Amino acid sequence: MAYRFGHTGRSETTRLMATTYELTHLRALEAEAIHIMREVAAEFERPVLLFSGGKDSIVMLRLAEKAFWPAKIPFPVMHVDTGHNFDEVIEFRDRRVAELGVKLVVASVQAAIDQGRVAEEKSGSRNRLQITTLLDAIEENRFDAAFGGARRDEEKARAKERVFSFRDEFGQWDPKSQRPELWSLYNGRIHPGEHMRVFPLSNWTELDIWQYIAAEGVEIPAIYYAHEREVFRRDGMLLAVTRHLAPGKDEEAFKATVRYRTVGDATITGAVESTASTPEEVVVEVAATRLTERGATRADDRVTEAAMEDRKKEGYF
Amino acid sequence: MSELLRFATAGSVDDGKSTLIGRLLYDSKAIFEDQLEAVERSSEAMGADYTNLALLTDGLRAEREQGITIDVAYRYFATPSRKFIIADTPGHIQYTRNMVTGASTADVALVLVDARKGLVEQSRRHAFLASLLRIPHLVLCVNKMDLVDWSQERFEEIRDEFRSFATKLDIADLTFIPISALNGDNVVTRSPNSPWYEGASLLHHLEEVHIASDRNLIDVRFPVQYVIRPHSDDFHDYRGYAGTVAGGVIKPGDEVMVLPSGFTSRVASIETFDGPVPEAYAPMAVTVRLEDEIDISRGDMICRPHNRPTSGQDIDAMICWMSESLDLNPRDKFTIKHTTRTARALVKNVQYRLDVNTLHRDEGVESLALNEIGRIQMRTTQPIFFDEYRRNRTTGSFILVAESTNTTVGAGMILGPSA
Numbered sequence: 001m002a003y004r005f006g007h008t009g010r011s012e013t014t015r016l017m018a019t020t021y022e023l024t025h026l027r028a029l030e031a032e033a034i035h036i037m038r039e040v041a042a043e044f045e046r047p048v049l050l051f052s053g054g055k056d057s058i059v060m061l062r063l064a065e066k067a068f069w070p071a072k073i074p075f076p077v078m079h080v081d082t083g084h085n086f087d088e089v090i091e092f093r094d095r096r097v098a099e100l101g102v103k104l105v106v107a108s109v110q111a112a113i114d115q116g117r118v119a120e121e122k123s124g125s126r127n128r129l130q131i132t133t134l135l136d137a138i139e140e141n142r143f144d145a146a147f148g149g150a151r152r153d154e155e156k157a158r159a160k161e162r163v164f165s166f167r168d169e170f171g172q173w174d175p176k177s178q179r180p181e182l183w184s185l186y187n188g189r190i191h192p193g194e195h196m197r198v199f200p201l202s203n204w205t206e207l208d209i210w211q212y213i214a215a216e217g218v219e220i221p222a223i224y225y226a227h228e229r230e231v232f233r234r235d236g237m238l239l240a241v242t243r244h245l246a247p248g249k250d251e252e253a254f255k256a257t258v259r260y261r262t263v264g265d266a267t268i269t270g271a272v273e274s275t276a277s278t279p280e281e282v283v284v285e286v287a288a289t290r291l292t293e294r295g296a297t298r299a300d301d302r303v304t305e306a307a308m309e310d311r312k313k314e315g316y317f
Numbered sequence: 318m319s320e321l322l323r324f325a326t327a328g329s330v331d332d333g334k335s336t337l338i339g340r341l342l343y344d345s346k347a348i349f350e351d352q353l354e355a356v357e358r359s360s361e362a363m364g365a366d367y368t369n370l371a372l373l374t375d376g377l378r379a380e381r382e383q384g385i386t387i388d389v390a391y392r393y394f395a396t397p398s399r400k401f402i403i404a405d406t407p408g409h410i411q412y413t414r415n416m417v418t419g420a421s422t423a424d425v426a427l428v429l430v431d432a433r434k435g436l437v438e439q440s441r442r443h444a445f446l447a448s449l450l451r452i453p454h455l456v457l458c459v460n461k462m463d464l465v466d467w468s469q470e471r472f473e474e475i476r477d478e479f480r481s482f483a484t485k486l487d488i489a490d491l492t493f494i495p496i497s498a499l500n501g502d503n504v505v506t507r508s509p510n511s512p513w514y515e516g517a518s519l520l521h522h523l524e525e526v527h528i529a530s531d532r533n534l535i536d537v538r539f540p541v542q543y544v545i546r547p548h549s550d551d552f553h554d555y556r557g558y559a560g561t562v563a564g565g566v567i568k569p570g571d572e573v574m575v576l577p578s579g580f581t582s583r584v585a586s587i588e589t590f591d592g593p594v595p596e597a598y599a600p601m602a603v604t605v606r607l608e609d610e611i612d613i614s615r616g617d618m619i620c621r622p623h624n625r626p627t628s629g630q631d632i633d634a635m636i637c638w639m640s641e642s643l644d645l646n647p648r649d650k651f652t653i654k655h656t657t658r659t660a661r662a663l664v665k666n667v668q669y670r671l672d673v674n675t676l677h678r679d680e681g682v683e684s685l686a687l688n689e690i691g692r693i694q695m696r697t698t699q700p701i702f703f704d705e706y707r708r709n710r711t712t713g714s715f716i717l718v719a720e721s722t723n724t725t726v727g728a729g730m731i732l733g734p735s736a
Contacts, residue, residue, distance in 0.1 A: 021566070021598050022529045025321040025400035034602035035561045038543040042615050042657070066590035067602070070555060071547035152391045160388045178388070179725040180414055180639050182421040183714045184561070184600075185654050189723040203402055205393045291351050 026212050033060075033200035034067040035184060036163060037147070040198050041067075041074050043188040044145040047198075048105065048138075050317065051077040051097075053089035054263040055220050056149030056201055058096070059209055062218050063200060064147075065100060076103035078146070080134045082126040083110040084244045084265045092221040107137035124245075125268045128311065135171040135315045138195055145188070145196045148317050153205040154293070157309035163202050169193040171315030197317075206261075206293050207286050214279035226259045226277045237270030261293040322399050322528060325423035325452065327408045327416045327443045332429045333460045337498035338392065338405060341520065344505045345394040389419045398524045408439055413673060413688040414639040416443070417728055420450035421714070424528045427519075429458045432465045432495070435475050438674050441482060445673055448486035449635065449690070449730070451710055453531040455483075456492045458519060462511065463497040469513040485676060487707070490526075494519050532599045533709045537565030537573070538626060539619035540656035540702075540712070545604055557588060557604035558613055563656060563711040564704070565621070566598045567605065574622040575613055576702050581622055582609040599711070616658035618702040626702040626712055631735035634715070635671075635706075636693050638685040640726035643719065645685040645693070651726065655701045655715035662717060665694040665735075694735050706730035 023031070040047050049064060051057045064073045079093060097104045109129050112118045117136065118129045138146060152159045162178050164186045179187050188196055201209070213220060231238040231254065232247035238258055239245060245267045247253050258271035259282070276282040308316075326334055343353075392403040404419030406412060420426065426447035430440045440457075447455050457479055465471045476493045483491060494503055495511050496519060502508035505520045517525065542560035567573075571584045585606045587597045597603045605619060613619075620626060638645050645664060653662040669678040670691040685691045706713030717727035 020529060021532070021534055022320055023601065025319050025395075028321040028600065031561060031600050031602040035542070035600075038559055038602070039657075042543045067559070068543075068545060069590040069604075070549070070552045070557075071545050072549075153393050159390050159392070175388075177724075180418050180716075180728065181725070182418050182716060182728045183711065184422075185714065185716045187654065187716060187718055187723070187725045189652065189718055191723065203391065203393070205395070205400075207395065208400070 029204055029208060033063045036200040037064055037067040039186055040145050046143050047075040047145040048143045049075060049077045049147040051079050053093040055209055055224060058220050059212055060149045073102050076105050078105040078107060080107045080130045082265045084126055084267050086223055086266050088221045088223050089263055107133050109133045125265055127265050131315045145198055147198050149201055150199050151201050151204050155308045157312055163199055164188055165197040167195050167197060173312045210283045210286050214283055223260045226257050226274045228255055228257050231256050239270055242266050320399050323402045323423050324425040324427055325404045325419040326427040327406045332431055333498045334429050340498055340501055340504050342394050345396055389415050396524055416446050417637045420446055420452055423452045425454040426452040427456050427458060429460050432459050432461045432471055436478050442673050448488050451707060454490040454526050455488050459495045460498050462495045463500055467510045533564040534566055534598055536624050537567055537621045538563040538712050541613055541615055541617045542657045557606050559604045561602045562597050562599045564599060564709050566596050568596045572622060573619050575611055576618040576628055577700055580611045582607040582611055626704050627734055628700045628702050629734045630697045630700050633694055633732040633735050634729040637690045637728045638687060641687050651717040652720055653697060653715050653717055656712060658701055661698040662695045665696055668692040703731050705733055
């Protein structure tokens with residue numbers, strides 16, 4: 001399948017728009033996300049942008065930069081840090097935050113474990129532990145709106161979630177009593193202690209994200225592109241050998257050329273074999289792939305059919 | 318260039334809607350193997366003897382357990398020429414509010430009928446809701462044509478019946494396509510089974526239908542969403558009005574008026590992060606700067622001095638009621654959100670309730686309950702700057718929010734100022 005980008009340069013774009021009054025799908029998605037972000041900045045007292053250092057939150061941060069330019073982004077960013085990080089991602093996070101001059105809040109899962117707020121799970125995955133850490137941080141900082149980079153194409157529970165997704169005083173999502181969302185009118189009204197999760201990338205697909213990264217020249221951590229790495233096979237996925245994770249007795253480590261489609265807890269996020277080393281090559285690969293990014297690389301979503309819905313109800317991203 | 322097209326479908330289990338969506342997604346490679354495997358596993362577990370593609374969209378636990386679609390599901394696929402967003406909604410009357418929600422942003426409505434049954438109450442209702450929400454294009458898919466031996470006569474009979482019904486509605490562009498979703502006839506490619514049909518396949522039609530001129534490019538409407546004041550050394554006195562264009566084409570040099578103040582100025586520039594642009598139109602999100610320093614805040618409306626929206630507090634509107642717990646009654650007060658402006662609204666009266674199946678106006682009613690649609694008169698605490706919904710879907714729409722629970726209880730389409 002051939003994909004054309006809507007944006008090849010300023011003069012080209014201007015010429016096209018001037019004659020047809022049409023926007024490319026990327027421009028339309030961008031405008032929608034910017035509208036959502038401005039709406040939140042105008043209607044909430046203390047918004048925060050959840051930033052994992054993954055490609056979706058990087059695109060979201062770029063959109064925030066665009067929405068308020070030439071002013072700085074008028075809210076802090078928060079990283080819910082599992083401690084199971086890819087070094088490249090943390091390095092990238094710190095550099096980007098410094099460039100933009102925004103405040104970074106780190107909510108640490110390790111600290112929550114040390115304080116006895118949560119207990120390490122047997123599997124070693126800290127995915128679920130993020131829920132408590134996230135909700136604690138929202139409460140401590142009195143955040144009333146939190147931007148998340150979730151997309152509706154990722155997962156079927158997300159496909160039904162609103163752009164403005166209401167959370168009660170326990171941080172819970174109730175899929176059965178969601179507020180109707182019509183036109184581009186978003187209802188941001190909440191009582192004290194409640195908060196809103198806001199998803200400006202709701203209507204983007206994985207392919208849109210990559211097309212946007214390619215068209216805009218958005219920088220993302222190098223592990224999203226093909227590189228050689230020591231990995232081992234577990235549950236049909238390729239997991240990296242890191243200081244957080246070693247192969248088990250029956251598992252054999254080997255070198256492979258891989259890239260990541262998602263970046264999460266390093267102990268459960270799998271890599272895919274790939275030779276795509278530029279955004280354009282990734283776009284071609286994503287357009288041809290026959291597995292969803294979560295199905296291919298996230299052990300956490302394979303647990304049960306409603307794994308995501310269950311976590312979301314408790315307050316997950 | 319690849320454009321974005323949003324379409325809405327509504328339907329129930331047996332009219333083949335899920336099969337049709339499944340086929341569009343599958344044939345455009347938007348269904349992934351792991352999703353299909355998961356659906357196959359679930360279908361088997363539920364004892365179905367075929368793969369139930371509805372399970373692809375019915376993602377919530379309650380939906381899977383009860384085998385029903387509860388909510389609007391958004392699905393995505395793309396072809397080289399367009400990216401599509403499907404708002405897939407349940408078709409039963411008890412889900413009218415979900416259909417209205419899905420229809421509110423749609424460019425195209427897909428209505429399915431079973432060729433054997435012809436038009437039924439549900440197909441009329443879907444068409445009516447599509448016209449009420451001003452979806453500019455409607456496609457009637459006459460499905461299961463294989464079960465009527467691809468009878469041209471049957472297709473034309475349904476087409477003519479629908480056309481005559483549609484004269485009561487206000488639908489700008491009507492298209493009829495004979496299909497078999499199960500076998501894929503006329504879905505992605507033209508089928509040899511219908512040599513008498515000269516139109517395009519459904520997908521081809523969705524790729525080609527002209528939507529750019531559906532937007533209002535005449536009446537300049539720029540609701541101010543957010544005022545940008547950087548307070549930095551490089552942009553010391555910078556003051557920009559950020560927002561999303563709701564109508565018309567705005568250009569630098571244009572004379573503009575700001576409501577409610579009535580002050581006039583000229584557009585100095587239209588700016589974005591990527592640089593200034595020579596013009597802006599819906600739905601671009603831009604920052605407008607004016608030549609004069611005027612006091613402007615969120616909720617104000619930038620327009621042209623000789624083409625202004627109606628400014629008023631007494632409004633007639635069609636309302637779709639969405640609350641499970643409370644009815645809409647005269648004297649009720651709500652928060653109203655219209656463009657970027659928030660005020661309070663008082664319901665003065667319910668003029669009639671509309672039967673969404675027969676279009677009959679029931680004037681003997683006092684209130685509206687869940688999923689009911691009716692015409693009301695209301696008064697707002699401050700003026701809002703509106704156009705008729707039929708002229709502009711953005712400046713003509715609003716939501717009502719219950720003040721006690723903060724939930725969205727009503728969706729409104731403005732008919733005009735109260736007489």
